[in-house]
Amino acid sequence: MRGYRIPEYIYEKSNIVRLILMTALFALVFINIYKPFSSSSWYAVSEFKFFIFSSLIILTGVLVVVISRIIMYYWGKKHMITISAYAAWIVLEIFFMSLFYTIYTLVLNPEREYLSAFKESAINTSLVLLLPYSVLHLYFSYKEKERQLLLLKESQAEVAGRQNVFSFYDEKHELRLSVKRSNLLYLESADNYVCIWYLNKGALTKFMLRNSLKTLEEDLADTNVLRCHRSYMVNFDQVKVIRREKDGVYLELGIENVPDIPISKTYSEKVTHWFMTYSS
Structure with a gap:
């Protein structure tokens, strides 16, 4: 599978925008409602302030995905992106976003141990990215197959029309x-x-x-x-x-x-x- 190219719809401009927006929305809902790994105890603040702080952190962290996908969009126009390269690309997104959240955590809470903070950030970032990525890629694949089926039907209708x-x-x-x-x-x-x-x-x-x-x-x-x-x-x-x-x-x-x-x-x-x- 290393040599197989990823489908072009993954780095289409419209799908990149959808992925960024849905990932940001999912991250906000995920952190603020489900509070994985006792995220509410990260900062001793009220629920409202937690929502404000977490929203700012999530939205700022999503800039990593924005920059990453913009690079992917232009890179994919000129180069082939294989499945293995795309998997490595996502791992790097998780790494840099985790690094960003770790730095953010240590700035606000200097007493936190670096490796512990990074591990916790990596776990949460993986969930925040991989869950919506999986759902969205399935959705993109479904829409692409639907589009191809429509084109096939139109082509068959055109051929039938020519035959008549x-x-x-x-x-x-x-x-x-x-x-x-x-x-x-x-x-x-x-x-x-x-x-x-x-x-x-x-x-x-x-x-x-x-x-x-x-x-x-x-x-x-x-x-x-x-x-x-x-x-x-x-x-x-x-x-x-x-x-x-x-x-x-x-x-x-x-x-x-x-x-x-x-x-x-x-x-x-x-x-x-x-x-x-x-x-x-």
Whole structure:
């Protein structure tokens, strides 16, 4: 795990602000309400004065976290922060904040023994930092997964939207026409153009596109629009019947004014097999 990079959301500006504010709030609540390790006996003062003193101490001590996270924010933009480096970073935050609280304690109470004061400060600082850090990192991870899931859904919706629309480009690769999949009928080669036949408000409509049927066949690969003849491609979503006559095989779309589309021998076996497989 030493070589793994920490997620970028940990040192995002908004999350750093949340972490600092929530850590300060938690520290104030933790010290003033729960009074761990008899913290109320640190200074012989009233409850109100204890709240004022502890608030000042906590908020001043949180400056260590503020400075640390600002450095992390700019450092993370240019360098990789590994999990082991991040763990060491938090240990240093605890150390320097504990050192600050120890100095503060010794200034107000010179009779306190240094190692004892530092040990007590380190224990309380660890609780003050590690508890909110753990909760906030779980929250950040949850929000990041939620964001990624939303992006995935949007991406899938976008892909689905593109799949439901056929876009046609001319020989200069400029978009000329977009047709809903359910409205496209067939393509017909006409010299240097391709006639795109589709339904527009229920009416049979033709659009002339300057391009080749071969190019459109490549563009429409992996779709249900298949080449069935040298001069035709058909949207098989619209095909209702394959009919064999003496003079050849034809596709019926079952739409008024739409002619039967011939299938040449070159494509007959492939198209028939695909139609039978698709229909089943």
